[in-house]
Amino acid sequence: MTTIYDIAKAVGVTQTTVANALAGRHNVSEATRQRILQCAREMGYRPNVLARGLARRKTFSLGFLLPTIANPFYPEIAEEVERVAQQHDYQMLLCNTHYDPALGQQHLERLVSRWVDGLLIMGSSLDITCILPHFQQGLPVVLCDWQENEKPPAVLPQVSTDFRLAGALAARHLLELGHRSIAVIVEEPRHALRLAGFRDTLHEAGLLLELIQQGYSTVESGYAAAKELLARPDRPTAIFTTSDWMALGAMNAIREAGLSIPHDISLLGLDNIQLSAHLHPPLTTIALPKHALARTATELLLRQIEGKQEQSDPILLPPALLVRASTACPSR
Amino acid sequence: MTTIYDIAKAVGVTQTTVANALAGRHNVSEATRQRILQCAREMGYRPNVLARGLARRKTFSLGFLLPTIANPFYPEIAEEVERVAQQHDYQMLLCNTHYDPALGQQHLERLVSRWVDGLLIMGSSLDITCILPHFQQGLPVVLCDWQENEKPPAVLPQVSTDFRLAGALAARHLLELGHRSIAVIVEEPRHALRLAGFRDTLHEAGLLLELIQQGYSTVESGYAAAKELLARPDRPTAIFTTSDWMALGAMNAIREAGLSIPHDISLLGLDNIQLSAHLHPPLTTIALPKHALARTATELLLRQIEGKQEQSDPILLPPALLVRASTACPSR
């Protein structure tokens, strides 16, 4: 473990000079600079980020907290967050809270003890009351895609998907295809905004949304909910599920009932997980702007860290309709 | 930012005493200990992990390097690695190398500069030649699920799946069902061992593996490869794909050809990604022991870190056949 002191000794100068040379400052003569750089290379010098962090009060590390990376929604986001961080010379500590407030708080405390430069927190994985004090003491924080039934205080920087618009896009698509008998499978209350956007759009078209089934963002719950819907005498001509994962379950239920998609019934998802493009039929869905979300949130955090960002209004990114083959005009 | 010095001043003792009290050592009188703890709480004291790390040469952090977390194979593993780490009071720095050696090396350098206590490296995401010097200088390292066509030097601790066995299990299953005309879609050379195990088992049964299609672990490549196989006059009665993801593509190709699974053709995957259970029909597959892999590798790393583990032979974890509905006896 070579230190700048070792180099200084070897070259015959002081630590300060070595530090200056290594930092590329212009107050070192070209001759000594070369000798120092040379020597550093030979001795395999590697700056100590801990010591630097302690002295400069900056660690070039970010805390990234989420419910669980095993949820297929997050990996793509995590990848992008890490990419942006890396491009700015930061590294990322990944923390799964597993929706456990105690665990979340423990992680938070540790990150703060580590002097991470900022925190990116997704999906309501932490209590706001735990976050707020740290933010108020100057720790940069960005909240991303918070649970739809919670609204964090406006002081906290936020980046989110416009879930209400997502629901509206879904409804609009089905209406334009001519559907009038429409059902929804939704995870309430976590998907409250998607539902609200969907329902309101139907209302505007003079339709009442009556067929609502509760789901839990699992394939199985999508399957069970669809079963219920298909058993009704007034079977709907279209089903909107508030997540692609539930749509997969619904798809299986529909097939089992001997019905065909989209001929007998249209199916519309929301998320655009990788899989949806490869289902049979390929799933029409409302695509969430995952990459933009990750990038925007991370860049906002970095700007805060670098003091270039004082306040910011919550940022809302638009989803987009992605038409594939699981929706069509109703046949009856 | 309260420090132990602040507390010491407030209570009227020295840093040492505060440190001892906080560390729960028994060389502090109950009275002063209480006053110290009380005061620490009131002042919102939070230990500084950087300073501690610098002094003790230990950071309670782990570097976790992988090709990309967006590959659906990794999130479950990352979750488990992080869980184990967390249970031992470690946090995890996640680094995607994107199969870019330069990027991988940059990450590695930074992690080393950060004095991480150990490195868990998956899927050949780094050049062995970059890793080795650090390991030899005492940095704990564990390699996990290395690329099958590379064999890292035995000195490096390794945990891997027994991919040869995985291939053998696949072959055995199809043979037992009575298949004699068997094809494989494989990503060579990265899945070399899976293929070898498969081929050898067929050989032992007196069969020559002749139908081999190259795939690239994407749905599309599985689709294209299956198309080729189905167009042959000697169409096989069973197809083994060396990843579930390719099986999904094959499934679509088979459906398009108007054939039914498993009646006309059996399909066998390998991985057991979440999705496979929900396909139509549910995919029979060779399940990889992801959790065991993550847990074993992390625990091995932690034991190295704590100096409880000198050397270890490469550990090989067994996969298991998971019979669902995509395989059956050949009908002709």
Add this chain to the structure above:
DNA sequence: TTGAAAGCGCTAACAG
């Protein structure tokens, strides 16, 4: 252009 010195917050001998 170079150096001396103090400090970041905590640990760890060792002495009293």
Add this chain to the structure above:
DNA sequence: CTGTTAGCGCTTTCAA
């Protein structure tokens, strides 16, 4: 039981 002291490796004034 408590205190003194000397680091850990680097940054950052301020002098020379």
